[in-house]
Amino acid sequence: MGVFVFNRSKRRLRKALEGCRPRLYRMALAWTRDPDLAKDLAQEVVRRAMKGALQPHDLGQLPLLRMLSACWRERLRRAHPAVPHEEIPLLDGRGLEREAWQRDVSGRVQAEIVRLPVVQRQALTLADIEGLSYADIAEVLGMPVESVPVQLSHARAKLRAALGREISRQRQSNGCCLKMGTAGQGCWWQPAPDRVVRDPSSPVTSG
Numbered sequence: 001m002g003v004f005v006f007n008r009s010k011r012r013l014r015k016a017l018e019g020c021r022p023r024l025y026r027m028a029l030a031w032t033r034d035p036d037l038a039k040d041l042a043q044e045v046v047r048r049a050m051k052g053a054l055q056p057h058d059l060g061q062l063p064l065l066r067m068l069s070a071c072w073r074e075r076l077r078r079a080h081p082a083v084p085h086e087e088i089p090l091l092d093g094r095g096l097e098r099e100a101w102q103r104d105v106s107g108r109v110q111a112e113i114v115r116l117p118v119v120q121r122q123a124l125t126l127a128d129i130e131g132l133s134y135a136d137i138a139e140v141l142g143m144p145v146e147s148v149p150v151q152l153s154h155a156r157a158k159l160r161a162a163l164g165r166e167i168s169r170q171r172q173s174n175g176c177c178l179k180m181g182t183a184g185q186g187c188w189w190q191p192a193p194d195r196v197v198r199d200p201s202s203p204v205t206s207g
Contacts, residue, residue: 010050017046024068030125031072033093033114044071065130065140069122076118089119112162120155123148 021042028038045067076088083091093114113121122141126132138145 014046014050017049020064021046024064027065027125027130028068028072030113030129031118031121033110037075041068041071041075061130062136062139065126066142069140069142073118090117092117093121108163109159112159115162116155116158119143120151120158123151124155127152 024042024045025038028041029035032038032041045064048067048071049064073088076091077083077085080088080091093116113124116124119141123137126137126140132140134148135145137148141148143151
């Protein structure tokens with residue numbers, strides 16, 4: 001009986017994790033702009049969650065995002081062994097292929113986001129795509145909560161400097177350069193107030 005219950009629990013966990021995979025992939029792709037790497041990172045989170053003997057009710061949004069961030073930071077450390085551990089978040093995307101540059105505004109924005117330092121890229125996408133509060137972003141990235149608005153301010157300032165022309169055009173048309181999640185409010189160039197738009201205890205599969 002015990003083995004049966006254990007196997008049923010593992011099946012439920014795997015099913016729940018598979019439901020989380022699309023969101024994990026979306027966030028990993030926003031961070032890396034590499035579809036193959038994003039797929040690998042999402043799979044690694046699923047593997048680690050299964051190995052950690054979690055239960056479906058433990059699959060909150062923040063724990064899985066923390067695990068995803070940890071997996072990516074580990075990949076970056078392996079790719080840049082000479083960079084000190086504490087400087088990994090300062091790495092930017094200037095060495096990446098320029099394939100993200102496109103003629104449309106969305107492609108330009110994505111190309112500039114991937115050039116941001118890792119921590120700014122993560123903070124910006126967690127705020128504007130996932131709609132996380134400053135406290136939740138701090139928990140995911142393992143940083144002081146007061147550092148989050150600073151990182152977001154730096155990220156948005158760099159995007160404004162790089163994409164001033166696009167910003168002016170979008171303001172005139174009342175559009176937005178960066179496609180937001182359903183929880184997003186405003187545009188990426190606007191200073192965003194701290195907000196709590198998701199219940200941190202709710203599973204990633206919700207919504």
